Structures are given as structure tokens and as C-alpha cells.
Amino acid sequence: MDTEEHKLIEHPTICRGSSFPPLEKCTNCCSPALYHCPFCPPECFEPTRRRKLLLHLESHRKFACSIGGYTVHKCSFGCRRKPHYHCLHCEATLIRRRDFVNHVPLCLEALKTKHQNQSKLQRFMVTDDTNGDDICDSEDSHEESSSHFLNPAASGMSTRGSPNSSKGSQRVQTHMEKPQDCDEFYFMNLVKIFKRLTPQKKTDVRLRIERILFEAEFQ
Structure with a gap:
């Protein structure tokens, strides 16, 4: 520019x-x-x-x-x-003349950076809008496969005769990485609320979070 x-x-x-x-x-x-x-x-x-x-x-x-x-x-x-x-x-x-001569190039460079960030944000938003349906479809298929994995009874798999099935189920729920800092702890607590949302709402929330983070980083 x-x-x-x-x-x-x-x-x-x-x-x-x-x-x-x-x-x-x-x-x-x-x-x-x-x-x-x-x-x-x-x-x-x-x-x-x-x-x-x-x-x-x-x-x-x-x-x-x-x-x-x-x-x-x-x-x-x-x-x-x-x-x-x-x-x-x-x-x-x-x-002062000296202050003016130093100010103008810095002001112009700031305008260039702002223009570039706005262009990136616009491309980012367009990409998200065009891929929104694909994200929703993949979310549905992912949740369906996850439900079969975590709940064998829903997929027709029998748990009888498997003495370690209850222990295995317990390991799936408890063997999670512990948060390393307060940021990870905060977002892991948000996961509980996020999982209760419908697939369509999850997609919408994801897009909003990504846009907020993008704007916070580049603006």
C-alpha cells in the first residue's frame, strides 16, 4: 500500500x-x-x-x-x-520539523500493517464461512464414532465375559493429561460445557473463538 x-x-x-x-x-x-x-x-x-x-x-x-x-x-x-x-x-x-519528518514514515508503516491485518482477517472469515458445513459434517461423524468407541453397548458390542471392561472404561475416563498451567486448566474446564452443545452450536462457537483469538493477536 x-x-x-x-x-x-x-x-x-x-x-x-x-x-x-x-x-x-x-x-x-x-x-x-x-x-x-x-x-x-x-x-x-x-x-x-x-x-x-x-x-x-x-x-x-x-x-x-x-x-x-x-x-x-x-x-x-x-x-x-x-x-x-x-x-x-x-x-x-x-x-517541530524533525518530529514531523520522523512521524510520517512510522504512520504510513502502521497503516500498511493495519491494512495487511484487515486483509488477513477478511480472508480468514471467508475461509471459515465456506468450510463451515464441512466442519459440521465432520463433527457429526466424529461424535458418532466417538460414541461407539466410548459406549460399546450402543454399537452392539457385548461387554459380558470381559472382566476388564469396567477397568478399561475407567481408564478411558481418567487417563487424561493433567493441565500444565492455569491456561490449560481454564480451557479444560470449558470443555465440559462445550461437550453439552449441539454440533451446530459447537461449530459456531469454534468460529467465534478463532475470530476473537485472531483479532487479539493481529490487532
């Missing part, structure tokens, strides 16, 4: 290239008609003739910053108490 892929901040002090904004005579408050500085209010620079205004604008050019194909002039309007620069990509205003 370059500076043209997103909307730049619109402000009269941000000019494309090295040109000044169009200079036009004021017919509202000046009599006779005079020229206003596009970067200063009348309180800071009184409206004057075109020749004097051009000389004044040259002083603005000395303190301007050229960056990314744009020239940012110092703003003397009432945005802040002191003359300042407006960032091209965000609402930040900076007084």
Missing part, C-alpha cells in the same frame, strides 16, 4: 508537488479585493497584493517539508496555539 491507496488528509497546507494552492482575490471581506495567505489567518498575515503574498509564501517554502510527492507547509491557523505541521495520513499535528 502506498500513499495513493488510501485517502490523504485534506488540509490547505498539504499541497501536491511543490506548487502553492491557487491564489484568488478575496471579494468577501477585503475592499478593495486583496489576497489572503492560504496558510495563515488574517490575524497573522494581513491580506495584501499578489506580489507581497508571493514573497510571504517563499518564507513558508523555507520551512515546508517535502515528503511522498507532497509539500506540507506550516499551518498557523487555530488548530494549535503554535505553528505546526499536519500529517498526511492521520489527524496528528506536530510543531
